[in-house]
Amino acid sequence: MVLVVVVALAAGTKLAKDHGQGADWYTGVGQWVGGLGSLIAAGIALWIATSDRRRADRLRSEEQERQAADLAREAGLVMIDARRLASVVRIAPGDSKAGVSVRNRRRSRLFDIEIVRFVQQGEEVADLELQRQFGVFDPAANEGKNRTRSDLIDLLPVLVLNSDQVLTLFPKNRPDVPADYVAVRYTDESGMRWEVDTDGSPARKVG
Structure with missing residues (x-):
């Protein structure tokens, strides 16, 4: 910018001399250059401010995306499986029936x-x-003492599934054939509601 001003002054001085202008010409030039400099400085300041804001917005957006991806990965630690499972009440050893299991591999509870x-x-x-009635299988329980706990409840929505527990659900009045597809929703300790399924798709935030 300084070089441009110097060149402009040199060219202007030569033109002024060629046309018989006096030293007063510099006063007008100085004002014009000062105004132009102020305008350029204001433009640069605006550009810097705009660039900083855009960069901050981009970083904030990227951070929010990372946080959302982390939450979805953690939510996906709840595994859904549809297969033959050990019934809550067994008629014979090894007895099983088609059901759905919800395995909580998160470090927090599900609601x-x-x-x-x-x-x-x-x-x-x-x-x-x-x-x-629903049976909760607790892998953390002692081998010889109620490894399959009889935590039986009447209403599924009030059940709290702790970390490392597996909930088994059995359809009523349905063919004894494993389901093709099951989608389950749950609420985590932060109050977020998620949906996971037997396809192993990424967890989806709902609500």
Whole structure:
């Protein structure tokens, strides 16, 4: 910028001399250059401020995306499986029936667990009924003492599934065939509600 001003002054001085202008010419030039300099400085300051704001917005957006991805990865630690499972009440050793398991591999508890989609033999079941009682299998329990705990409850939404616990659910009045697809929703300790499924898709935040 200084070089431009110097060149402009030199050219202006030569033109002024060629046209018989006096020293007063410099006063006008100085004012003009000062105004131009102020305008350029204001433009540079605006550009810097705008660039800083855009960079801050971009960094904030990237951080929010990272946090959302971390939350989704943690939510995906809740594993859903549809297969033959050990029934809560067994008639014979090794007895099993088609059911759904919810395994909590998170370090925190789950609340308000709900099956929101159940597809069996190619048919989506809209009026799914579950066995009235639910068994919670606790891998952390002692081998010789209630490894399969009889934590039986009447209402699924009030159940709290702790870390490392597995909840088993059994459809009522349905064929004894594992489901093709199951989607389950739950609420974590922070109050966020998530949906996970048997396909192993990324956890989806809902609500």
